Amino acid sequence: MDAPFSRQEGMKLMRVVMFTLTLSSMSILMFNFVLPEISESFHLTTAQVSWVTSAYSLIYGIGTVIYGKLADRYKLKNILTVGLLVLAGGSFLGLVAQSFSMVLAARCLQASGAAAIPASAMLIPLRYFPPEQRGHAMGTAFVGLALGSALGPIISALMISMVHWRWLFCIPVFLVLTLPFYRKYLDDEEGSSAHIDWIGGFLLAASVTLWLLSVTNESWWLLLGGMIGLGVFSLRILTARQPFIQPQLFKNKQYTRRLAIAFIVNGIGFSLYFLSPLFLAEIHHLPPAWISMAMVPAALTAALLGQKGGKLADRKGNTYLYSIASSLLILCFALLSTFIGISPLWIAFFLVIGQVGQTFITIAISNAVSLTLLKEYSGVGMGLLSMLNFIAGGMASGIYGKMIDLGADVAWNPANVYTNGAVYSNLFLVLAVIHVLTLMFYLAIAKESFPLMMEESK
Known part of the structure; x- marks a missing residue:
């Protein structure tokens, strides 16, 4: 402290x-x-x-x-x-x-x-x-x-x-x-009195802007500009005397691996906010007011249980909480994929499971990332986490929107008995599978880094 x-x-x-x-x-x-x-x-x-x-x-x-x-x-x-x-x-x-x-x-x-x-x-x-x-x-x-x-x-x-x-x-x-x-x-x-590299900050901001605009505008030229900007930014932090982000931060494998996981799980989690209103309107034909009401119980339940999740992380560890959260999200996406056309009341219940899981997984991964950072990198390190969470949501919305536009004639989930909503069923099935793979990766790196993490926390 x-x-x-x-x-x-x-x-x-x-x-x-x-x-x-x-x-x-x-x-x-x-x-x-x-x-x-x-x-x-x-x-x-x-x-x-x-x-x-x-x-x-x-x-x-x-x-x-x-x-x-x-x-x-x-x-x-x-x-x-x-x-x-x-x-x-x-x-x-x-x-x-x-x-x-x-x-x-x-x-x-x-x-x-x-x-x-x-x-x-x-x-x-x-x-x-x-x-x-x-x-x-x-x-x-x-x-x-x-x-x-x-x-x-x-x-x-x-x-x-x-x-x-x-x-x-x-x-x-x-x-x-x-x-x-x-x-x-x-x-x-106060922190260090080091000079802030505003040129590096501008290059990072420009790269992120181009990347996000390339998704929303479906422009390969903007994507190319973002990649070039990221390359110039990388060159800048390697050559500047006091770079905007110290390259040593990215050499920390514990930090970068958890940052990558946070990017994936937040991009997947954004589907609960982005896809739910769309299929409730398209498949269940609910008006906007009823769509909001269907999503409110999930948010309120997540708010009520948020502190419980934090206490679980303190008592049992971040890996324990992450495993519970990931299991809830896998269950939520599997249920949505299988029962996409069921009563909206059941959909609201499935969203409760998913929203609680997303809140828990955000707590677990944020806490895990914080434990990998040295004090002098804490501000920019956690700032990068926040920014990547935002980028993940922005890119995910573009991908989900494109997939919905493409549509689907056949549901990949053999347990799905509903004839409508195949594209949403397929999306949720893919997200469930990605969560299974991400959980396996998280457990592998948690086991690998556990002794070192214990030493750093003493």
């Missing part, structure tokens, strides 16, 4: 983090449901108005690793203060916006401030809790994400039924109320 925290003080801080993540994740989701209203207000096409969410997502994803890098040098309390104030500034700009360009600028400003939240939420358990308590702390933080996912659609629908959609910008302003608590509980310790 960086500060002599008592367990009681530590959990008070994590409850503040949980509240912050709840409002932050709500802010990300809520505007997805009002794009038609924004389009109508400013007479825009769907492609034009989609930049409200696309621009936010790009800046938010890239910003997490930049804030993580800054946290290795500056006080975490100051980084959070700046981030939350910028977020509030963007919210006020959006509230008074009279043109689409102002709305877009407001969302970009919000994203540039909000990106400080996931970076800090990952770092606080790592810096302020010993390894034997870190799982519980991370579990508390991820409760906020689950709550935000559950409340976002409900609050959005409720607000736009009573007031103008611009008032959605007000929700993040309440995060300013958390600043006194962060200023109180976070210490004044």
Whole structure:
């Protein structure tokens, strides 16, 4: 720990983090449901108005690793203060916006401030809790994400039924109320005084932007640009005197292997959010309001059990929690693949299993990654994890969308008795198989690195 925290003080801080993540994740989701209203207000096409969410997502994803890098040098309390104030500034700009360009600028400003939240939420358990308590702390933080996912659609629908959609910008302003608590509980310790390689940071941001745009626009040229950008970034960190990311971080096999697993499982987990509304509408013909209601129990259950998952990681270890989580996800995808056309009530139950599994696996892999990092790399290391989680979701949505467009005439799952929804059945079957293979790989590397991990945690 960086500060002599008592367990009681530590959990008070994590409850503040949980509240912050709840409002932050709500802010990300809520505007997805009002794009038609924004389009109508400013007479825009769907492609034009989609930049409200696309621009936010790009800046938010890239910003997490930049804030993580800054946290290795500056006080975490100051980084959070700046981030939350910028977020509030963007919210006020959006509230008074009279043109689409102002709305877009407001969302970009919000994203540039909000990106400080996931970076800090990952770092606080790592810096302020010993390894034997870190799982519980991370579990508390991820409760906020689950709550935000559950409340976002409900609050959005409720607000736009009573007031103008611009008032959605007000929700993040309440995060300013958390600043006194962060200023109180976070210490004044600063990191190294090393120079920050902003050229390297720009190259990383450009590469990520091109990669994600190549998926959303189905452009091989953008993909090629992203690969070239990544190559130039790699050359930069190998030759710069003080690179944006130290190459030694990628020589840590424990870190890079777990980072790869996190990328895969988060890309798979995104299917629960992306595919579920699509097949509930296409196969079960549910209206949007009922689709939201079908997904709310899963998010609420995950929120209720998040801390339990963290405690399991502390008591039994990350491998134990990962195994349980992966088993739940395999079961969820197998059930969805087999019973894709069953009653929506059963689908809602299957999603509960999957959402709890996804929350548990996020806690397990985040905690496992944190244990592989030296203190001087903790900020950028956890920032990279957050950014890759975001990239995984963005790339996965493009892949899932393409697979659905291609369609399928035959279900690969021999146990599937439903004639409709073959493409969704096949997708969920493939995801279940990938999870089985990923679990086998995780267990193999966990067994290999167990003695070293025990030595590092002493």
